[in-house]
Amino acid sequence: MKSLMTGNEALARGAWEAGCLVAAAYPGTPSTEILENLATYPEVYSEWSTNEKVALEVAAGAAIMGARSLAAMKHVGLNVAADPFFTMAYTGVNGGLVVISADDPGCHSSQNEQDNRNYAPFAKVAMLEPSDSQECKDFVIEAFELSERFDTPVLVRVTTRICHSKGIVELGERREAGVREYKKDVKKYVVVPAHARERHVVVEERLRSLREYSNASPLNRIEWADRGTGIIASGITYQHAREVFGDGASYLKLGFTHPLPDQTIERFAAGVDRLYVIEENDPYMETFVKSLGIDCIGKESIPACNELSPQIIRKSLLSDEPGPLYSVDTAVPARPPVLCAGCPHRGFFYAISKYKDVVAAGDIGCYTLGMAPPIGVTDSVICMGASISGAIGMAKAAERAGRKIKVFGLIGDSTFFHSGITGLIDAVYNRGNIAVAILDNRVTAMTGHQENPGTGVTLMGEVTTQVDIEGIVEAAGIKAGNIRIIDPYNLAETEKAVKEAYNSTEPFAIISRRECALLKDVQRRKRGYCVVVSDKCKKCKACMRPGCPAIAFKDGEVVIDASSCNGCTLCLQLCKFNAIVKVGE
Amino acid sequence: MVKSILLVGVGGQGTILTSKILSAGLVELGFDVKMSEIHGMSQRGGSVSTQIRYGDKVYSPSIGAGEADAMVAFEKVEAARWLAYLNRGGTLIVNDQEVYPLPVLIEKEKYPSDVLEALKSTVENVKVVAASSIASGLGNARAQNIVLLGALVNALGLKDLDWERLVREHLPPRLHDLNVKALQAGLSL
Numbered sequence: 086m087k088s089l090m091t092g093n094e095a096l097a098r099g100a101w102e103a104g105c106l107v108a109a110a111y112p113g114t115p116s117t118e119i120l121e122n123l124a125t126y127p128e129v130y131s132e133w134s135t136n137e138k139v140a141l142e143v144a145a146g147a148a149i150m151g152a153r154s155l156a157a158m159k160h161v162g163l164n165v166a167a168d169p170f171f172t173m174a175y176t177g178v179n180g181g182l183v184v185i186s187a188d189d190p191g192c193h194s195s196q197n198e199q200d201n202r203n204y205a206p207f208a209k210v211a212m213l214e215p216s217d218s219q220e221c222k223d224f225v226i227e228a229f230e231l232s233e234r235f236d237t238p239v240l241v242r243v244t245t246r247i248c249h250s251k252g253i254v255e256l257g258e259r260r261e262a263g264v265r266e267y268k269k270d271v272k273k274y275v276v277v278p279a280h281a282r283e284r285h286v287v288v289e290e291r292l293r294s295l296r297e298y299s300n301a302s303p304l305n306r307i308e309w310a311d312r313g314t315g316i317i318a319s320g321i322t323y324q325h326a327r328e329v330f331g332d333g334a335s336y337l338k339l340g341f342t343h344p345l346p347d348q349t350i351e352r353f354a355a356g357v358d359r360l361y362v363i364e365e366n367d368p369y370m371e372t373f374v375k376s377l378g379i380d381c382i383g384k385e386s387i388p389a390c391n392e393l394s395p396q397i398i399r400k401s402l403l404s405d406e407p408g409p410l411y412s413v414d415t416a417v418p419a420r421p422p423v424l425c426a427g428c429p430h431r432g433f434f435y436a437i438s439k440y441k442d443v444v445a446a447g448d449i450g451c452y453t454l455g456m457a458p459p460i461g462v463t464d465s466v467i468c469m470g471a472s473i474s475g476a477i478g479m480a481k482a483a484e485r486a487g488r489k490i491k492v493f494g495l496i497g498d499s500t501f502f503h504s505g506i507t508g509l510i511d512a513v514y515n516r517g518n519i520a521v522a523i524l525d526n527r528v529t530a531m532t533g534h535q536e537n538p539g540t541g542v543t544l545m546g547e548v549t550t551q552v553d554i555e556g557i558v559e560a561a562g563i564k565a566g567n568i569r570i571i572d573p574y575n576l577a578e579t580e581k582a583v584k585e586a587y588n589s590t591e592p593f594a595i596i597s598r599r600e601c602a603l604l605k606d607v608q609r610r611k612r613g614y615c616v617v618v619s620d621k622c623k624k625c626k627a628c629m630r631p632g633c634p635a636i637a638f639k640d641g642e643v644v645i646d647a648s649s650c651n652g653c654t655l656c657l658q659l660c661k662f663n664a665i666v667k668v669g670e
Numbered sequence: 671m672v673k674s675i676l677l678v679g680v681g682g683q684g685t686i687l688t689s690k691i692l693s694a695g696l697v698e699l700g701f702d703v704k705m706s707e708i709h710g711m712s713q714r715g716g717s718v719s720t721q722i723r724y725g726d727k728v729y730s731p732s733i734g735a736g737e738a739d740a741m742v743a744f745e746k747v748e749a750a751r752w753l754a755y756l757n758r759g760g761t762l763i764v765n766d767q768e769v770y771p772l773p774v775l776i777e778k779e780k781y782p783s784d785v786l787e788a789l790k791s792t793v794e795n796v797k798v799v800a801a802s803s804i805a806s807g808l809g810n811a812r813a814q815n816i817v818l819l820g821a822l823v824n825a826l827g828l829k830d831l832d833w834e835r836l837v838r839e840h841l842p843p844r845l846h847d848l849n850v851k852a853l854q855a856g857l858s859l
Contacts, residue, residue, distance in 0.1 A: 249708055250704055250731040251705040251706070252731075325730045394734050396732075396734030396735060411756055413750050413785075415782040418773050418782075420751075423772045636775065638775070
């Protein structure tokens with residue numbers, strides 16, 4: 086049977102067909118749908134883990150116990166999970182262990198463009214790179230086989246354009262792999278120095294076997310056509326290259342990309358006149374090809390930044406620019422992403438925006454948009470969890486400079502569970518004079534409403550314990566008198582809490598709690614929306630200051646779009662003339 | 671022969687559902703199909719695009735400047751923003767709808783009043799569709815995406831398929847009547 090599938094759907098399908106029994110991930114674009122899809126197969130235990138390190142350790146534990154297991158994450162997630170990743174290469178596996186890294190060339194929804202192919206040689210594990218949805222499915226199955234055959238974790242590296250593109254996939258059946266026998270083996274699984282030194286020898290021997298296998302692997306294939314031009318490519322760039330060169334070139338299509346197949350590359354290079362290595366971001370393959378003493382054209386022509394496309398390849402290698410293009414003279418206004426109408430973060434940001442001497446360290450999530458105008462509160466966003474810990478350093482440095490500022494760390498509920506708790510403990514332990522705001526919208530919102538430890542429901546839909554944020558904050562050592570739990574839809578209450586946090590000289594925490602306005606349950610319960618009473622409106626536009634996308638100034642009048650208003654009443658509370666009322670309740 | 675279709679709009683306008691139904695239909699018609707949509711932060715009211723390519727054999731899912739044979743803009747200004755992607759002589763279907771972006775709402779930028787005129791005087795094959803008001807007339811403006819799907823199917827000459835069944839397959843039963851009518855309205859434009 087054939088089905089049109091995204092790369093992520095096909096990766097999940099492949100894991101299911103391969104008999105995978107345990108899968109874990111932390112949501113992150115472009116990887117999120119891998120686990121969302123795996124959770125639809127009842128044979129696979131699937132979980133949203135607290136973070137990527139936890140996810141990989143859950144999968145690693147299951148693999149040691151003998152089950153085929155998978156961990157999926159976005160590229161920066163593998164930085165978080167790097168610790169177990171490197172050492173699992175030493176211990177090896179029992180049941181197959183597959184780690185999927187979804188990279189994001191072009192930074193469609195990420196903070197950097199890191200090329201995680203570099204992790205494979207760094208950690209000394211095997212790596213596969215599918216180039217379309219069909220290969221996503223096939224390669225995950227192959228990855229489980231290789232993992233067990235070579236006793237190693239296998240990295241499957243995909244990119245946004247693979248994850249979020251659809252192609253036709255031939256479906257297969259599930260082949261149960263069962264759970265292998267578990268035998269206690271401390272020399273393999275307990276990496277005390279004496280054992281680790283011995284395991285390193287095993288790792289190097291395994292790399293030699295893998296290199297040999299890479300030269301024989303059907304995943305690395307030569308497609309001979311015109312031999313004037315030879316192209317080495319992997320992943321999506323193979324598809325782009327085929328689009329540009331068609332049968333006017335020969336291809337070395339690499340799917341098994343660590344270790345790279347030295348003999349196959351030498352044979353291919355010897356058979357073509359001119360050799361291009363086409364790859365996104367880093368010169369991962371090019372460096373290897375050149376290390377074999379083979380001359381090739383790569384990054385001197387092909388950009389290292391941003392995603393590639395057939396058009397960019399045509400321009401870089403063939404100096405072929407598109408012909409005259411349509412254009413209109415009209416000035417097109419920008420359309421940046423914004424906090425939604427009724428977003429509970431808006432009220433909190435508005436309250437904090439009044440303090441010009443506040444520096445706010447932000448974090449990863451919808452509330453990253455707190456940096457955007459007209460709110461413009463956030464000063465820094467680095468990585469998951471860096472708000473609280475970054476705020477500690479900012480405050481310590483500012484103290485030493487004698488700068489009179491107040492530092493806030495702003496973090497979401499899911500990000501707090503992911504890696505904010507350790508920073509909070511650090512703030513208490515090291516007496517960081519900071520205010521922490523946990524913007525608790527009861528869901529992992531940015532990636533599309535995933536469950537998290539605070540929601541009381543698991544990825545598989547089971548009801549579970551709701552992890553108590555205020556309990557954690559208090560247990561971390563924030564004094565009970567320095568904790569406020571507020572509703573950001575109540576502006577007076579929010580402003581009062583922000584003022585108290587601002588004036589505090591001790592670590593202070595605000596839990597700003599209100600469900601995401603777009604949650605299905607919230608939308609179902611939605612009652613009423615705000616309207617402007619035009620004869621009372623003085624057109625002062627105070628209601629527009631927080632930048633709600635439901636409010637516009639059109640034809641000399643302030644108007645609220647009834648269909649997009651979610652009835653949060655922030656605008657109503659800002660109006661001094663009672664010119665906004667809520668109706669339809 | 672590979673055809674490239676670009677759907678552009680504002681997060682939340684239903685471009686994704688439209689592209690799903692279109693791609694499913696193209697597969698039934700026996701084409702190789704690749705569809706690519708990038709989402710993430712743009713869902714929050716940002717500019718969105720979906721790329722669909724079909725033919726005997728499709729390699730890359732990506733469409734570059736001047737490469738789209740047809741483009742459907744779910745919002746007027748988005749048509750202007752993405753216009754360079756349409757190939758010269760390609761078909762532009764544009765929804766006569768304004769969605770103000772935040773820079774316009776906060777009066778940092780202006781929403782242009784002459785977009786449709788500019789598009790009409792530049793592009794030879796342009797069809798303006800009042801999809802939102804047609805859908806409103808049928809009961810709910812949200813069905814505008816299916817009106818546009820009908821108009822696109824028509825423009826691509828792909829009417830020889832039971833698109834009504836595909837629309838039903840992709841929507842819950844309570845929305846069938848509305849969306850089938852929306853499809854018919856689009857197909858008859």
